[in-house]
Amino acid sequence: MEARFRLDYPDFTLDVDLRLPETGITAIFGPSGSGKSTLLRCVAGLERAPGGFLALAGETWQDESRKFFLPTHKRPLGIVFQEASLFPHLSVRKNLEYGMKRAGNRGEGFDAMLALLGIRALLERSPAGLSGGERQRVAIARALLTRPRLLLMDEPLAALDLKRKLEILPYLEKLHDELPIPVLYVSHAPDEVARLADHLVLIDNGRAAASGPLMETLARLDLPHAPGDDPGVVLETTIAGHEADGLTRVEFPGGALYVSRRDKPPGSHVRCRIHASDVSLALAAHGDSSILNILPATVVAVAPIPPSGHVLVQLKLRGDNAPLLLARITERSRAALDIAPGREIVAQIKAVALLG
Amino acid sequence: MDASSLAAVWLTIKLAALVTALLLLVGTPIAWWLARTRSILKGPLGALVTLPLVLPPTVLGFYLLLFMGPHGPAGRLMDSLGLARLPFSFAGLVVASVFYSLPFVVQPIQNAFEAIGKRPLETAASLRASPWDSFFTVALPLARPGILTAAILGFAHTVGEFGVVLMIGGNIPGKTQVLSVKIFDYVETMEYAQAHWLAGGMVCFSFLVLLCLYGGRKKSPWI
Numbered sequence: 192m193e194a195r196f197r198l199d200y201p202d203f204t205l206d207v208d209l210r211l212p213e214t215g216i217t218a219i220f221g222p223s224g225s226g227k228s229t230l231l232r233c234v235a236g237l238e239r240a241p242g243g244f245l246a247l248a249g250e251t252w253q254d255e256s257r258k259f260f261l262p263t264h265k266r267p268l269g270i271v272f273q274e275a276s277l278f279p280h281l282s283v284r285k286n287l288e289y290g291m292k293r294a295g296n297r298g299e300g301f302d303a304m305l306a307l308l309g310i311r312a313l314l315e316r317s318p319a320g321l322s323g324g325e326r327q328r329v330a331i332a333r334a335l336l337t338r339p340r341l342l343l344m345d346e347p348l349a350a351l352d353l354k355r356k357l358e359i360l361p362y363l364e365k366l367h368d369e370l371p372i373p374v375l376y377v378s379h380a381p382d383e384v385a386r387l388a389d390h391l392v393l394i395d396n397g398r399a400a401a402s403g404p405l406m407e408t409l410a411r412l413d414l415p416h417a418p419g420d421d422p423g424v425v426l427e428t429t430i431a432g433h434e435a436d437g438l439t440r441v442e443f444p445g446g447a448l449y450v451s452r453r454d455k456p457p458g459s460h461v462r463c464r465i466h467a468s469d470v471s472l473a474l475a476a477h478g479d480s481s482i483l484n485i486l487p488a489t490v491v492a493v494a495p496i497p498p499s500g501h502v503l504v505q506l507k508l509r510g511d512n513a514p515l516l517l518a519r520i521t522e523r524s525r526a527a528l529d530i531a532p533g534r535e536i537v538a539q540i541k542a543v544a545l546l547g
Numbered sequence: 548m549d550a551s552s553l554a555a556v557w558l559t560i561k562l563a564a565l566v567t568a569l570l571l572l573v574g575t576p577i578a579w580w581l582a583r584t585r586s587i588l589k590g591p592l593g594a595l596v597t598l599p600l601v602l603p604p605t606v607l608g609f610y611l612l613l614f615m616g617p618h619g620p621a622g623r624l625m626d627s628l629g630l631a632r633l634p635f636s637f638a639g640l641v642v643a644s645v646f647y648s649l650p651f652v653v654q655p656i657q658n659a660f661e662a663i664g665k666r667p668l669e670t671a672a673s674l675r676a677s678p679w680d681s682f683f684t685v686a687l688p689l690a691r692p693g694i695l696t697a698a699i700l701g702f703a704h705t706v707g708e709f710g711v712v713l714m715i716g717g718n719i720p721g722k723t724q725v726l727s728v729k730i731f732d733y734v735e736t737m738e739y740a741q742a743h744w745l746a747g748g749m750v751c752f753s754f755l756v757l758l759c760l761y762g763g764r765k766k767s768p769w770i
Binding site: 236262263289294334 | 666672673677678680681684688689
């Protein structure tokens, strides 16, 4: 997918030129007012960028050099907005049918969609009687039943409280596993991004500061404003087994970690987030530490975090396709241990956050 | 109530019903445009539509009379088409009443459209609805309370008009003599009993209309 937009507002300019994967979830992450939603509106055709270009799967939706612009209703896409956008004058069923009818879907996948999003019991209800989470699930189903080739989600969880968020996230994860189409997911919540995204686009002040696979991009040193104030990486792990003493062992290419018990069957995939501040470094494993997760690694790069007296260290774990880690240590420790690219060390991981 | 009073009541109802129907047809697109446009013409056109609200009916009537008269553009057009001239006819009353009551219909509908916001229409577009489609299936249904208010106000305001009718329609029994003019006639000729029937009826009618508008909802409608 190729997207180029430039839009000038009096106090703000959006200027992006992106090549995005045509599968999986691409998170568009950035602070409020950075232009994330404007970018999404350009993709949707709700804003028309004068010099814009947009092509998806070999089809051009917008090419202003030829004065070509497909209006929103002719683009095969679905949008889920931040707030519930269900039509209040129609029942849940009629809401779902509104898009299906116009997209020429005669009911194909209807039952499967109801099951996937758990909304069968809501069909005859009015949107006014639904909870925020239920409304968003209906809105997602309504968008998907038009059989779009691209799904756009504009902070779909931002208007929900934590409880509703936790209620809807598993559905989004299921979508992530089952959807054959690309999703652009605008968010300013690091946790959602870490949990759902495959690809990450960082938007800052109207520009794309970075665009790349999630794990790689999060491990970059040159992006101090990456998701969260506290940098960290995300690992894709598989649950290997549950131990008698209440710990769960998860594996990833090049190693394994012990985490507190998680009731998911062995073999299921789960993402872990490791903050740079939870990783300390030592020159050798002593075996006299209370820290369980100690992994050998090689220093790849070091970057100072200017005013803090700290440095960010990028590490590569041992093994083929092993992931990168970030560690945040003081400049004094770095000098004392003589940490520099190429040095073999051990990473002591104090905490691992399981996502989902 | 005598036969001429009944004729005036019937004529008034006929006029108001026809004018209300025309106003909804004309006023809805104007309200839609005013609610959605970013054009610099929004201000001037909005003011023009609202003008009858503040002008004395005689001023509006005077210019409409000139406009429809033998030397006015509408009069010449009617002549060239071989049609009867509008002043002192029922058709003339209808045309004048549409102008006179326009703001009472456009404003509530415009407010209703503005209150919907752009989100429902953007959502409809993302569900493949063309602009016409989403206008009829989303905007109009969501604006229904506003449209209902507009219809009631348009009808009631047309029933209550006096000055414009007198300027354009005169006082021809069965043709242009509406209720308000008839009451004026009765008072002029000191037939107070007859005037009471009509005037009292108007008070009751108006009260019921306003009761419908204010009683049916918690929030006050536009006025």
